[in-house]
Amino acid sequence: MTEILRRYGGEILELTVEHLWLTFAAMLFATLIAVPLGMWLTRRPRWARPVIGVANVLQTIPSLAMFGFLLPLPWLGTRAPRVAIIALTAYALLPILRNTYAGIRGIDPTLVSVAEAMGLTNRQRFFKVELPLAASFILAGLRTATVTCVGIATIAAAVGAGGLGEMIFRGVASVDNELVLAGAIPAALLALGCDAVLGAMERWFRVPGQGKPA
């Protein structure tokens, strides 16, 4: 272990930063798309099935194939990190979208109606009642999406986007187990770390006296 760190420490650090950057950028885009979209769908439930269906289909495309689809595209394909970020964004959409939608739809309609009867405007109702009540659900979706992205980002190295996957692929190619572990262990720790941090946030926002979000 210390041997691995001594030999690859600098590189691991650099690739971890790259890995985090890919994940973070993708999560940012996915959140900016999926949270407002999920909220909009709660006001237009007719659209929920088709839209969530599309996100579902995206999710089922194998990651290597997804990278393969994106590579030949003109502007995108010229830069590997762009390809990786778009693909990761696509994977992150479903869990965030689904949880945002389900989180807001799952709020006791009595509470929404009481807020309305008390004279809260649409905006106040949303920010004071609906959003806080759905927050831990939305965060649970972000958590799932982030952990998935950290995992899939290792495969992004296959198209030359960098990240910890690079060491894994190189190790596999040169049958060097040490090199494989030098990429795999930090990648796993990164996923666990993200899970823990977002899990703590999710608990922080949990509504007192209510169970854990599904």
Place this chain on the structure above:
Amino acid sequence: MSAAIEFRKLGFATGAGQQLLDDISFTVEEGTTTVVLGRSGSGKTTLLRTVNRMIEPTSGDVLVRGKSVREGDVIALRRSIGYVIQETGLFPHMTIMQNVGLVLEVEGVARRERMLRSQDVMNAVGLEARTFGKRYPHQLSGGQRQRVGLARALAAEPSVLLMDEPFGALDPVTRSEMQDMMRELMTRMGKTVLLVTHDLDEALYLGDRVVLLRQGKLAANLGSREFLHSMNPEVEMFVRAFHRGEMNVAQERPA
């Protein structure tokens, strides 16, 4: 005395054409309590919800303090009317103090002032603000939650209070405690109250007047003292049915 709430030939039909309220006219005088009595499905809640415009009548009109609810701003109308429901509808993510002060908060009342007024109404409904203010709704008993619901409705000092089966979910002892408190409070504060219930005893105990609804129609509108002696066949039928129901419940109770 002047009318605080006036129903004028009020009607409401669903989109499917079902007539839930039909040609209802009566007035609630300022500072009095009127109880709307009826069995489930008689249109009581629908009637109540036309007052704060949660339901738009399909015919006729509702006037609050002489002004049609359709005129003017619906948000301002709702903030000027206190609203209490059976399951209290307390927001689980807010402390008791936040729940009570919510209308004041959205009205832009400063924090300090809000706290003071919330404490006042909490004390008025018999809840020690210092003990309960920081707790969350799930940490309270049903009766305490109902007190908070009432405090919240009173916080913005509305002149009109709408109550939909406010004590329906409580055990009989807590229920009568709440009824006592309610009666004392209403006498002291002089609010206009429109309260919906299916409980005849509660109606007679709390109401100055009792309005009986049957299948969306106004069957009777009587002073609560006259109610039991009324020769109105609808009233007699309701009273008989109610007492028979009570007897059945009593018989079903294990010894």
